[in-house]
Amino acid sequence: MKIMxxxxxxKKAILFIPAVGVxxxxxxxxxxxxxxxxxxxxxHLYGMGIDIDxxxxxxxxxxxxxxxxxxxxxxxxxxxWVERYVIKxxxxxxxxxxxxGKEKGRQKTNEADILRSFFVPKLCNQCENPPCVQVCPxxxxxxxxxxxxxxxxxxxIGCRYCxxxxxxxxxxxxxxxxxxxxxxxxxxxxxxxxxxxxxEVCPTQARIFGDLKSMASRLVRFKRTKRxxxxxxxxxxxxxxxxxxxxxxVR
Amino acid sequence: MSEELTQKLSELLREVTGFIYPxxxxxxxxxxxxxxxxxxxxxxxxxxxxxLVQVFNVREVQPTYRLSLLTALAxxxxxxxxxxxxxxxPERAYEIFLTPQLxxxxxxxxxxxxxxxxxxxxxxxxxxYRQNLVVWSxxxxxxxxxxxxxxxLFSRDISERAVEFxxxxxxxxTVIGIPSAFxxxxxxxxxxGSVKANPWWSSVLMPVVFLMSxxxxxxxxxIFLYMVLTPLRGAQIDMKCLDKIASxxxxxxxxxxxxxGLDFIHRLYESxxxxxxxxxxxxxxxxxxxxxxxxxxxxxxxxxxMVAVKSLKFNDELRxxxxxxxxxxIQLGIFATRWNVVIGGQLFSKSFRGLTIYKMDVxxxxxxxxxxxxxxxxxxxxxxxxxxxxxxxxxxAREGAVR
Ligand code: SF4
Ligand code: SF4
Numbered sequence: 137m138k139i140m141x142x143x144x145x146x147k148k149a150i151l152f153i154p155a156v157g158v159x160x161x162x163x164x165x166x167x168x169x170x171x172x173x174x175x176x177x178x179x180h181l182y183g184m185g186i187d188i189d190x191x192x193x194x195x196x197x198x199x200x201x202x203x204x205x206x207x208x209x210x211x212x213x214x215x216x217w218v219e220r221y222v223i224k225x226x227x228x229x230x231x232x233x234x235x236x237g238k239e240k241g242r243q244k245t246n247e248a249d250i251l252r253s254f255f256v257p258k259l260c261n262q263c264e265n266p267p268c269v270q271v272c273p274x275x276x277x278x279x280x281x282x283x284x285x286x287x288x289x290x291x292x293i294g295c296r297y298c299x300x301x302x303x304x305x306x307x308x309x310x311x312x313x314x315x316x317x318x319x320x321x322x323x324x325x326x327x328x329x330x331x332x333x334x335x336e337v338c339p340t341q342a343r344i345f346g347d348l349k350s351m352a353s354r355l356v357r358f359k360r361t362k363r364x365x366x367x368x369x370x371x372x373x374x375x376x377x378x379x380x381x382x383x384x385x386v387r
Numbered sequence: 388m389s390e391e392l393t394q395k396l397s398e399l400l401r402e403v404t405g406f407i408y409p410x411x412x413x414x415x416x417x418x419x420x421x422x423x424x425x426x427x428x429x430x431x432x433x434x435x436x437x438x439l440v441q442v443f444n445v446r447e448v449q450p451t452y453r454l455s456l457l458t459a460l461a462x463x464x465x466x467x468x469x470x471x472x473x474x475x476x477p478e479r480a481y482e483i484f485l486t487p488q489l490x491x492x493x494x495x496x497x498x499x500x501x502x503x504x505x506x507x508x509x510x511x512x513x514x515x516y517r518q519n520l521v522v523w524s525x526x527x528x529x530x531x532x533x534x535x536x537x538x539x540l541f542s543r544d545i546s547e548r549a550v551e552f553x554x555x556x557x558x559x560x561t562v563i564g565i566p567s568a569f570x571x572x573x574x575x576x577x578x579x580g581s582v583k584a585n586p587w588w589s590s591v592l593m594p595v596v597f598l599m600s601x602x603x604x605x606x607x608x609x610i611f612l613y614m615v616l617t618p619l620r621g622a623q624i625d626m627k628c629l630d631k632i633a634s635x636x637x638x639x640x641x642x643x644x645x646x647x648g649l650d651f652i653h654r655l656y657e658s659x660x661x662x663x664x665x666x667x668x669x670x671x672x673x674x675x676x677x678x679x680x681x682x683x684x685x686x687x688x689x690x691x692x693m694v695a696v697k698s699l700k701f702n703d704e705l706r707x708x709x710x711x712x713x714x715x716x717i718q719l720g721i722f723a724t725r726w727n728v729v730i731g732g733q734l735f736s737k738s739f740r741g742l743t744i745y746k747m748d749v750x751x752x753x754x755x756x757x758x759x760x761x762x763x764x765x766x767x768x769x770x771x772x773x774x775x776x777x778x779x780x781x782x783x784a785r786e787g788a789v790r
Contacts, residue, residue: 208389208393210393210396210397211400211409212393212396212400212409212410212412212413213409213410214409214410217408217409219406229740230406231405231406231738231740232406233406233408233409235409236400236409236412258408267582267583267584270490270491271490271491271492271493271582272488272491273483273487273488273491273493273494273496274479274482274483274486274487274488274494275486275487275488276482291479291482291486292475292476292479293474293475293476293477293479293480293482293483294474294475294476295470295473295474295475295493296415296416296475297491297493297578299410299415300415300416300582300584300585300733301582301584302584303583303584303737304408304737305407305408305409305410305411305736305737305738306410307410308410308413309413309415309475311389311392311393312389313475314475314476315475315476371583371584387737387738387739387740
């Protein structure tokens with residue numbers, strides 16, 4: 137409800153300040169994205185929460201993402217993936233991606249040896265301080281005002297520097313377009329007020345999407361009530377994907 | 388295309404050890420990106436050798452001055468090719484000039500490259516050859532005379548004052564050229580050294596190590612060319628010159644070795660999070676290319692040979708043989724250095740939990756054949772340059788005058 141009101145308010149505000157509206161539109165066009173009528177990126181900042189305790193490793197998010205975003209079906213091209221951790225009593229750790237794990241043939245661990253095990257969904261962290269944007273020689277990778285890092289596939293020259301620079305392995309080269317690709321938080325959906333495909337499909341609500349600028353968003357509540365952590369904080373990329381119950385073994 | 392790729396990746400996946408992120412199965416920077424820093428290194432090294440003659444007035448090295456310049460040019464002309472071929476969209480490469488994102492180390496490539504090519508190398512070569520070009524164009528028959536006249540930009544003045552001006556210009560260009568050469572290759576090191584996501588690359592020493600190894604490879608290449616070309620045209624190898632350059636090479640290898648040793652010890656001592664996976668990397672995946680080729684064959688044995696040459700009094704023939712063998716081994720070693728940086732840096736997962744492998748294609752754009760072609764191409768360009776701008780006559784005439 138609140139969100140609806142905000143949007144109506146925004147619509148009016150922008151109608152009253154046509155000059156600003158035109159400017160915004162121009163910026164929107166420059167980025168080549170169709171946004172909903174009256175959408176103002178300046179009023180949003182998107183992030184995602186991941187509740188590790190809730191993830192059951194079903195992999196529906198991976199399929200949903202691949203369908204939504206024309207990601208190649210093979211498990212070597214991922215905008216999002218899910219890692220399965222098995223920590224054994226002797227301290228050793230077995231990790232695999234549930235997709236490539238299928239391909240490779242899963243190693244079975246004797247249940248008696250398991251200390252704990254859990255799943256960790258991964259995706260682009262939409263870093264506040266993104267190294268991928270820094271290294272792109274032509275500015276094809278850029279950060280939007282509402283906090284999403286995007287690749288302009290019409291401009292990308294396919295040098296793959298960004299793939300090297302991302303500490304999280306979140307990027308791949310799309311074999312058809314020959315350009316860099318990665319999670320966009322389903323930008324085409326969220327600007328229309330929809331949820332990213334992975335979030336919508338998750339049966340346990342392990343993925344929480346929201347607007348950090350709106351105090352009423354689920355994400356802000358998630359950040360308030362959980363002990364959260366981000367991946368590789370020492371690299372100072374300032375991720376906007378927040379994990380609850382993150383295990384120290386996860387990198 | 389896609390199916391082929393999928394098949395290849397499925398095969399690779401089976402050889403992955405430990406855990407890697409799914410997007411890491413594909414090695415993104417291939418053999419072409421090994422060739423690229425190797426070639427720019429040769430450019431920088433050859434140019435720096437040439438500059439020694441100009442700036443420090445090292446007379447002995449004079450016979451290789453023009454050869455070094457032309458070598459640098461030949462390799463510089465080919466240097467962007469491996470980069471271009473490797474792009475997913477080579478036809479968009481001009482975007483680097485039109486809409487550069489100046490925060491990116493790679494975007495600066497275009498500018499550093501053009502600056503170096505236009506403002507340094509071409510200018511220096513032009514001033515160096517101008518007098519000859521004018522003379523040649525007068526003495527020769529068409530079409531060579533036309534070509535040389537055109538190359539001299541139809542200048543005709545070879546009065547003493549004009550030639551004196553040429554020499555002054557060369558000195559100024561060299562003074563600008565040395566830092567530019569440092570920039571050209573140091574910056575290539577920076578492309579890797581500034582990637583904080585990758586602990587194998589991320590190091591402040593990277594540009595310096597790149598530069599030193601560039602100097603080593605450039606000098607070794609000029610020695611090689613000098614030793615091959617001189618007998619081919621029926622002339623005598625100037626042993627004073629050879630000894631002098633070889634001793635430069637010797638010192639350069641020592642500095643290079645020290646720097647790399649420092650880098651190694653530093654990593655070992657700091658023993659960061661990545662140390663385990665990097666140890667596996669160097670003792671397993673890179674064992675041959677790092678310990679055997681880069682360090683043993685590319686550094687230690689050539690160093691031992693040169694120490695022997697310096698301390699024992701070998702005759703000319705034996706010295707030549709030793710030098711020749713050393714420069715080839717050094718060249719191999721530097722190529723392995725580039726390989727270990729570029730490919731080595733992609734063989735381990737950024738999760739630090741596993742290793743992947745690189746299987747070089749043979750055919751295909753990013754394959755062995757293309758890479759070899761790119762390594763041979765500069766020599767063909769050089770052969771053409773040597774035909775158009777013969778480097779020898781003037782040197783020998785000048786030498787004669789000195790004597
Ligand atoms: S996670 Fe990687 S791709 Fe995503 S914004 Fe950060 S550095 Fe860029
Ligand atoms: S691959 Fe494309 S998006 Fe990535 S750095 Fe190169 S040009 Fe930029």
